Amino acid sequence: LPIAVLISGSGTNLDAIIRAIEAKRLDARITVVISNNPDAYGLERAKAHCLPYQVIDHGDYASREAFDAVLAEAIRESGAKAVILAGFMRILSPSFISAFSGNVLNIHPAILPSFAGANAQRQQADFGVRLAGCTVHFVDEKMDNGPIVIQAVVPAYPDDNGDTLGQRILEYEHRIYPQAIQWLAQGRLKIQGRKVVVANAGK
Numbered sequence: 431l432p433i434a435v436l437i438s439g440s441g442t443n444l445d446a447i448i449r450a451i452e453a454k455r456l457d458a459r460i461t462v463v464i465s466n467n468p469d470a471y472g473l474e475r476a477k478a479h480c481l482p483y484q485v486i487d488h489g490d491y492a493s494r495e496a497f498d499a500v501l502a503e504a505i506r507e508s509g510a511k512a513v514i515l516a517g518f519m520r521i522l523s524p525s526f527i528s529a530f531s532g533n534v535l536n537i538h539p540a541i542l543p544s545f546a547g548a549n550a551q552r553q554q555a556d557f558g559v560r561l562a563g564c565t566v567h568f569v570d571e572k573m574d575n576g577p578i579v580i581q582a583v584v585p586a587y588p589d590d591n592g593d594t595l596g597q598r599i600l601e602y603e604h605r606i607y608p609q610a611i612q613w614l615a616q617g618r619l620k621i622q623g624r625k626v627v628v629a630n631a632g633k
């Protein structure tokens with residue numbers, strides 16, 4: 431499955447995806463890594479693995495639609511059939527989402543629908559949850575709202591803060607994201623309303 435991976439920061443999820451592909455655990459090919467942030471460390475990871483990469487800086491565009499249109503064109507030109515948001519910190523417009531007919535996945539560092547939005551790791555630590563986690567979901571026109579593919583749960587402790595809990599969650603992000611993308615690559619994800627069925631599970 432040819433995928434475009436969109437980043438804004440460190441790119442540890444990009445790294446996990448690269449490692450899964452190289453270990454033959456993920457039947458995907460990264461056609462391009464695109465960052466909206468020219469300083470994203472994830473770009474160094476793309477270079478280190480000789481992956482095509484591009485910076486499309488949202489600051490260069492007058493509107494969200496203009497940025498999204500250039501982004502969509504770059505993804506299409508790369509030949510990607512699915513878009514993987516990996517620490518990508520932009521809201522994408524409905525026209526972008528429909529352009530990729532629902533083949534857009536995102537990972538959120540909380541058990542959605544709880545703790546949607548930014549700084550979810552800190553939100554969970556400050557709330558004093560005992561269970562925290564992460565979610566891979568299809569992206570729809572609302573933020574952190576699309577059909578859920580897979581979730582993982584980690585313990586949270588009273589002395590946790592956003593960073594300590596975030597690190598514990600991140601380890602599981604790196605496990606569930608490659609798994610979710612592999613199911614997509616295998617054509618096993620069937621969206622039924624709000625639900626996602628993983629066909630032929632366990633085969």
Ligand code: GRF
Pocket residue numbers: 437438439440441442443444472516517518537538539600603
């Ligand atoms: C991760 O916690 C991810 O859930 C969130 O952005 C954070 C950084 O991701 N969307 P990465 O290290 O840049 O992949």
